[in-house]
Amino acid sequence: MKPTLDLTFTHSWTVEVLEKRPLIAPARQFVYPQQTEEVERGALELLVKPATGNAFLATCALGFADSTASTGIWSCPNPDWLCAVSGGYAYLINTLDPQQWSMVPYRPVLSVRVLAEQQLLLFIGHHSILALGRDGQAWESARLSWEGIEITDVVGDTLCGLGWDLMTDNDVPFAIDLKTGEHTGGAEKFPPRPE
Numbered sequence: 001m002k003p004t005l006d007l008t009f010t011h012s013w014t015v016e017v018l019e020k021r022p023l024i025a026p027a028r029q030f031v032y033p034q035q036t037e038e039v040e041r042g043a044l045e046l047l048v049k050p051a052t053g054n055a056f057l058a059t060c061a062l063g064f065a066d067s068t069a070s071t072g073i074w075s076c077p078n079p080d081w082l083c084a085v086s087g088g089y090a091y092l093i094n095t096l097d098p099q100q101w102s103m104v105p106y107r108p109v110l111s112v113r114v115l116a117e118q119q120l121l122l123f124i125g126h127h128s129i130l131a132l133g134r135d136g137q138a139w140e141s142a143r144l145s146w147e148g149i150e151i152t153d154v155v156g157d158t159l160c161g162l163g164w165d166l167m168t169d170n171d172v173p174f175a176i177d178l179k180t181g182e183h184t185g186g187a188e189k190f191p192p193r194p195e
Helices: none
Strands: 004-006 014-018 028-032 044-049 056-060 072-075 081-086 089-094 101-103 111-115 120-124 129-133 136-140 149-155 158-165 170-177 183-185
Touching: 004 111, 028 089, 028 101, 044 081, 056 081, 056 089, 072 111, 120 149
Parallel strands: 004 072, 028 056
Antiparallel strands: 014 044, 044 056, 072 081, 081 089, 089 101, 111 120, 120 129, 129 136, 149 158, 158 170, 170 183
């Protein structure tokens, strides 16, 4: 399956998705995360050319070999940052300083949604949503579902969706304020989050 390429946000870099590691790799190479065993197996290989400095090879470890987990490249609200998702593992990389990076905590990220008007990049997991703004994480929603979230609409600064409620075995509507991440509705009686 071909990776998604969504460059909606203005960005200062270019990227090429490589089918395999090049025989002659650039001098600068970065592996995300560094502690992964067999990182090359199924990894997303990217040749990134930042606004300043030399190109670098970014090897993003595969999360899950499952077609329901997202894979692709997204520009971010901050033009110097790149979002690479490999089998549901989402990596946020500063293209000007590739040693500065982070991972979205959802394992897996099921989908990524661009909200250009609000300058947000949304990461949808099984239970909640995390929003990335120009200065980093803007907010993370409370738990909205026992298992599975569907976004149905965006009206102004309100995100509407459905989350599954185990107690009623129904999809329950919720609404999120895109400025704060506060929500109304959604499934209510959740078990405590594991620490």
